[in-house]
Amino acid sequence: MAERTISQTETDLIQRAHRVMPGGSLGNIGRDIVITEGSAGRVRDASGNEYVDYLLGSGPMLIGHAHPEVNEVVREQVAKGTTFFANNDQAILLAEELVNAVACADKVRFTSSGTEATFYALRTARAYRKRDKILKFEGGYHGMHDYALMSMSPGAPHDFPRPTPDSAGIPRAIEDEVLIAPFNDLQTARTIIERHHEELGAVIVEPFQRLLPPKPGFLQGIREVTAQHGIPLIFDEVVTGFRFAYGGAQEFYGVEPDMCSLGKVIAGGFPLAAVAGNEELMSHFDASSTETDGFLPQIGTLSGNPVAAAAGLKTLEILRREGTYERIFATGNRLKNELQRMLDEAEIPASVVGEAPLFDVFFTDQEIIDYRSTLLADKQMLARFNELLLARGVLKGDTKFYISLAHTAADVQQTLDAFAAAVDALNS
Ligand SMILES: Cc1ncc(COP(=O)(O)O)c(C=O)c1O
Known part of the structure; x- marks a missing residue:
């Protein structure tokens, strides 16, 4: 898959943001990315790159963008x-x-x-x-x-x-x-x-x-x-x-x-x-x-x-429609379980923590049960994992995967491929 390219339009917007907004941002996620549109389980940035979206507007878009x-x-x-x-x-x-x-x-x-x-x-x-x-x-x-x-x-x-x-x-x-x-x-x-x-x-x-x-x-x-x-x-x-x-x-x-x-x-x-x-x-x-x-x-x-x-x-x-929560849970469980399996096979000490609709990975061999145990995880490794996913067309929050009803089988497959490549890159 092609690496993320950043257009002059997006670069200009990022520079304009830095001129008029503290830190060049809305105060939300730290990355320099400008999202211009979203549809179902995907969003697109100002350079035209498309991402499977697990940020979901920090959670509101449970049924997908622009339904x-x-x-x-x-x-x-x-x-x-x-x-x-x-x-x-x-x-x-x-x-x-x-x-x-x-x-x-x-x-x-x-x-x-x-x-x-x-x-x-x-x-x-x-x-x-x-x-x-x-x-x-x-x-x-x-x-x-x-x-x-x-x-x-x-x-x-x-x-x-x-x-x-x-x-x-x-x-x-x-x-x-x-x-x-x-x-x-x-x-x-x-x-x-x-x-x-x-x-x-x-x-x-x-x-x-x-x-x-x-x-x-x-x-x-x-x-x-x-x-x-x-x-x-x-x-x-x-x-x-x-x-x-x-x-x-x-x-x-x-x-x-x-x-x-x-x-x-x-x-x-x-x-x-x-x-x-x-x-x-x-x-x-x-x-x-x-x-x-x-x-x-x-x-x-x-x-x-x-x-x-x-x-x-x-x-x-x-x-309220038939099968919605079953679908959200099936998508989330598949991604959670596969990610944990790949990390285990690569012998990277990490655990995927959360429930099916909302989870993330902690890079540590310690049990994650409270705030202080979360501090033991390697944050830089998580940031690198996030960047590797972004380069492969998967957008998530700094510390969260939100699952949507709108994520399709193709979205899930693209994510699993990105997981495999990112886990590989982390191990090399
Ligand atoms: C558990 C929880 N409570 C409160 C809030 C604050 O909500 P808002 O960002 O709409 O002010 C959030 C936002 O993420 C949240 O996750």
Whole structure:
């Protein structure tokens, strides 16, 4: 297969980006690549190179890019108007579908991003509990707000439960409001929760943390100890919602939180996310059903945007069709298993970690179970692997393969050929 060539047009665009954007980027993936179009399981760059796409817009495009049925409802909605601020039919129908599908969802409040959704979920839990501290897990990602950017990727982590801020500019005071526990270590997490239960307003967790599946009993144990002390448990399902199962990770792993955040898939590639939760917690958004000091105003110009809601509704309808999840899981399992087999045969110490719809490889012989074990993996080798795949027409995120319903047998074959060539190159 031809190596990737970069045209003058793409080079010019990259230079222009560096002139007007910090770091020459949107802040997302680090590579100098300009994507100009996507269709089904593939994208194309400004040089005309085509890639099988496992970046999938960082996850929203579960059913593939530019799905004709989604495009049709989007065009219809655009012709009728793109935003109203007032209630709109598409947002109401989408809220109804989220309540039907997601076990913990009695009510839904829309936001524009997953960051806002986790931010409001935490604020709601604190309003309900009338306590300020939150507990999150080391390595867990909940977006970019001040509480989320605590021990998300600490280079030199403090001892538990002391947080390490991940960004400049976060007020020092926030560090006193966040406790950190190790993912997949129920005993330590339980001890921290029990020691601090009087101060805790919420526990937030990605039920599948980045790429780490929960150990059997971990989520159940966290559910038990939070319920015992009346602390709201929030599942951040921005990634896992409608991806691991129609009802999300709470269905897939069989544990129901009190609230969850949703995003990515539910908006079909547009900016929309949501907080969903039980009746009591969600009543804090309603001035008429909560005490005055318990009211939580939540306003966003584009919240529940009708174009995004229409795209999300159609995406969910497509996901409800016979055999969709079987297909996503079959594609993901094939790629996961084949990659692990090739690495084993080449005697490269590595493990492919995750679930079928979302996984990646860690270049280490250590078991990957929590954030600190992920630090043992060889990041440079992963970066090289990613570059080798890119040169062979396979695009992925820096640390993720997202699988799409739209990936075809030809896409999978091209990927397997790229895996074989990349594993070969890593070994030489
Ligand atoms: C688990 C999780 N929570 C929250 C977010 C933040 O969502 P957004 O990028 O829409 O702000 C992300 C984004 O990737 C995420 O993966």
